[in-house]
Amino acid sequence: MIAINEPLLTTLFCALAYLLGSVLFAIPVCQAWGLPDTRAQGSGNPGATNVYRTGGWAPALATLVLDAAKGWLPVWLAHQAGLSLLAQAMVALFAVTGHMIPLYFRFKGGKGVATALGTGLALAPLTTLLISAVWGGVMWRWRISALASIVAVVCGPLVSALIEPDTLPLFGLLALLIVVRHRNNLIRLAQGRESRF
Numbered sequence: 001m002i003a004i005n006e007p008l009l010t011t012l013f014c015a016l017a018y019l020l021g022s023v024l025f026a027i028p029v030c031q032a033w034g035l036p037d038t039r040a041q042g043s044g045n046p047g048a049t050n051v052y053r054t055g056g057w058a059p060a061l062a063t064l065v066l067d068a069a070k071g072w073l074p075v076w077l078a079h080q081a082g083l084s085l086l087a088q089a090m091v092a093l094f095a096v097t098g099h100m101i102p103l104y105f106r107f108k109g110g111k112g113v114a115t116a117l118g119t120g121l122a123l124a125p126l127t128t129l130l131i132s133a134v135w136g137g138v139m140w141r142w143r144i145s146a147l148a149s150i151v152a153v154v155c156g157p158l159v160s161a162l163i164e165p166d167t168l169p170l171f172g173l174l175a176l177l178i179v180v181r182h183r184n185n186l187i188r189l190a191q192g193r194e195s196r197f
Contacts, residue, residue, distance in 0.1 A: 010078075010087040014094040017074035021098020021115055024105055025066035026051050033059045039108075043195075047110040049145040052197075064114050071095040071118030079122065089170040092119035096174060100181060111181040113149045116174050120156075124167040127160045134159075143196040146185035153178045 026038050026046040035055040038046050042053045048067065052060035071092065078091045096116050102109040120128030135152035139145065156171035179186075188194040 006083060006087060009081055010083060010090060013074055013078045013081070013083065013087070013091045016077075017071075017091045017095035018098040019103065020070040020074055021095040022102035022104050022109070023070060024099070024102055024109060025070070026063045026110070027105075029059050029063045029066065030055065035059060045110050046105075048114055053195075067099065067110075067114035068118035068121070070099075071115035071120075072122045073118075075119050075122035085123075085166055088123055089167065092116075092123055092170060093173060093177075095119055096177065100177065111149070112174075112178055113153070116153070116178060120171075120174075123170065124160060124164045127156070127164045127167060127171065130159050130163070131156050139197075144189070144194050145197065146182055146194055147189060150179060150182050150186070 024046040026048070030036065030038055030051060033055050035051070038044070038050040038054060042050045044050070048060045048064040051063045074095055075088050075092050078088045083091070096112040096119060098109075099112045099115040100109045101107040117128065117132065120131070131152045134155050135148045138151045139148040142148070153171075153175040156175050157168055160167045160171040185194055
């Protein structure tokens, strides 16, 4: 029965993932902490890094967990529904796309790193944990969040090819999307102007 209805179920889960992904949790988190809207502060990005710059670790961690959870949940639900790995990967991409071009905020969103983390933990946990370790190592050495994110996602396809090769297309597309979203950061990195922690 699942096989017969898989295209419909995939479409429904992709829609759910996009709608969940469109919730930019940095905004309600900042409201709860009495902080200014991150879209008008710092880098203007509604993500955990910018929340940290305006409010510190507690709201930043809350934003990270919530943004990751909105990526993890629809992929986990798709897995529980018995959808194929390809269908789950599509759901993951829709969740990340929702964060990047959110329906509720005039299609102006964030860079999708935390949401990609959540989808990866649901779909390919070992690969995602190793990529996270790369992020942590780069962040510890250079203290530049954008650099850590770019290096980690670029390593994603290589790590997935070695460990969980079935997920290589997903990590390849995520790397492409996230690097493109970091294009302004790449320019600032090249100019030595990217901010450090």
